[in-house]
Amino acid sequence: MTITVPAVMITAPASGQGKSLVTAALARLHRNAGRKVRVFKHGPDYLDPMVLEVASGQPVYQLHPWMTGENECRWRVAEAAQDADLILIEGAMGLFDGTPSSADLAKLLGIPALPVIDASGMAQTFGALVLGLASFDPELSVYQVIANKVGSPRHGDMLKERLPDGISLLGAIPRDDAMSIPDRNLGLVQAAELEGLDQQLDQAAEVLKAAGLDVLPKAVAIAALERSKPEALLAGVRIAIARDLAFSFIYRANTELLEAMGAELHYFSPLVDAQLPLADALWLPGGYPELHGSTLANNTSMLNCIRAFYHAGKPILAECGGFMACAEELADKEGVVHSLLGLIPGRAAMAKRLQGLGMHSLTAQEGELRGHTYHRSTLETSWKPAAHTYKQAGTGSEAVFCEKGLVGSYFHGYFPSAPALVAAVFRGQPLRFPSASEKTHA
Structure with missing residues (x-):
């Protein structure tokens, strides 16, 4: 037809x-x-x-x-x-x-x-x-x-x-x-x-x-085409999603997949809200935290809620701007330094030039999550990456950090490309990345 x-x-x-x-x-x-x-x-x-x-x-x-x-x-x-x-x-x-x-x-x-x-x-x-x-x-x-x-x-x-x-x-x-x-x-x-x-x-x-x-x-x-329905891998999981002018880089397809897998989505604003919604997992998407550094830093009630969520070992996905906000400090383009979440030791800082651009994928045993990176900042930290993304064309990669329940990176993922991997992140299940020898023989 x-x-x-x-x-x-x-x-x-x-x-x-x-x-x-x-x-x-x-x-x-x-x-x-x-x-x-x-x-x-x-x-x-x-x-x-x-x-x-x-x-x-x-x-x-x-x-x-x-x-x-x-x-x-x-x-x-x-x-x-x-x-x-x-x-x-x-x-x-x-x-x-x-x-x-x-x-x-x-x-x-x-x-x-x-x-x-x-x-x-x-x-x-x-x-x-x-x-x-x-x-x-x-x-x-x-x-x-x-x-x-x-x-x-x-x-x-x-x-x-x-x-x-x-x-x-x-x-x-x-x-x-x-x-x-x-x-x-x-x-x-x-x-x-x-x-x-x-x-x-x-x-x-x-x-x-x-x-x-x-x-x-x-x-x-x-x-005319039909699409298969995804498995209910997130049935009953409540996910709090940051969404405001500082955190707005969210694909509709991503949230629709989460709901199709059974998740309950609850949105909140780190800029104006004092408390997190009741949730089992947290998503801090990309955006422009550097434009709102002072507001974010002064919302101590929200910062403390997210810190408590992290220290309780609950799952957090932090992408690009959300990843930057997880650092101890964020230096905006004027060089003003703002104290932020402090989940990741180190400082995020705006740069004069693009630091990452291109299509990337993250491979784990749970699947291959495809997406991209596009950022004009750096994050210096003492943490060691758990994995790196693979760039579709050219050279370069993005570090992926996993600590307690936090998965953080400059990488933006397109969730429908790897539903099982995404479900594992929001359920707090450890991701299983291939070893160096497995990559060599792949």
């Missing part, structure tokens, strides 16, 4: 072309027209999906053939196609960048790519760039393109005149303040921090409508 629905991959020749805002504005444009729009994000991105959820009014999930798996990519899109009027997928980086690339995902799903190209500073060369993107991989369908940051109607006409045969200009978007969202060191500013985001998205949608982008893309056939 197949389902036919308009669908397209919004991509670009490089980062910084404006595809995030174009995707969000397209979602809002069609939503305002009364359509149900489902949006996905290619790759391990937390920040773009926050804006895309506001734009579409629907949940946004990550798709990545290596991290989430090819079957899950197909299943997610097939599930959305059941009642969606339009499916948009925002690509990552440039169209052919990364392994797997946005082009690889588009081919896997059988949907066309729609490049967004920053046309400022170019004219007829725009057509040459389009030709290259469209012909680089003959298995990839490209039949339309969007010109962004166009200076005038005449500029748009010049771009259109030299497009290769078989490719049309869907629209030429003029420069407009509504088409820009501020960013910081790890990407876009979080949606919850952007005042007036709804109004801006409505304005951006009108900009796109005036540029002729209110036309639905071609419909494609999506094969």
Whole structure:
């Protein structure tokens, strides 16, 4: 059985072309027209999906053939196609960048790519760039393109005149303040921090409508798929999850898996709450603790609750920002030092450059947990790692520390890739990492 629905991959020749805002504005444009729009994000991105959820009014999930798996990519899109009027997928980086690339995902799903190209500073060369993107991989369908940051109607006409045969200009978007969202060191500013985001998205949608982008893309056939239900490995386990402006890097798929395995989820804010919820396990996800160091340090009641939880030997998963908060001290980008949880001896400190970037996996006997790392800080500690992650491409790894019930690392895991390993973490079961000799013979 197949389902036919308009669908397209919004991509670009490089980062910084404006595809995030174009995707969000397209979602809002069609939503305002009364359509149900489902949006996905290619790759391990937390920040773009926050804006895309506001734009579409629907949940946004990550798709990545290596991290989430090819079957899950197909299943997610097939599930959305059941009642969606339009499916948009925002690509990552440039169209052919990364392994797997946005082009690889588009081919896997059988949907066309729609490049967004920053046309400022170019004219007829725009057509040459389009030709290259469209012909680089003959298995990839490209039949339309969007010109962004166009200076005038005449500029748009010049771009259109030299497009290769078989490719049309869907629209030429003029420069407009509504088409820009501020960013910081790890990407876009979080949606919850952007005042007036709804109004801006409505304005951006009108900009796109005036540029002729209110036309639905071609419909494609999506094969209907079913997904097996996970085992109830966390039945009755109560998990407290930190969630606020300091700790917000949480995949929807992760929390949904925990619930599907039987866990009860209880959210709390380390910034404002004085007590932990009643829980058997604790998850401190990534985020921006360095931006809220003073508030976190001054919430001594919450710090004491988490310390007591740790010293009681209860399970704690600390990822990236949550991992940093577990250190004795955290030095923010201004060099101000904040005293934090002190579960891990040592200091976390912001750095001037990225310290970790890429797709990683953590292998244990319980499974292979796939995910990524992306951080601009370091953590110096006397603790010895229990294991290291493996980087999918290139060199480098992330240390994984295990002490009492704490599992901490800069590594962000995609839970559905290894349900048994995740269940072991939240049940406080010791992870069984392969020995050096086992790795050698693997």
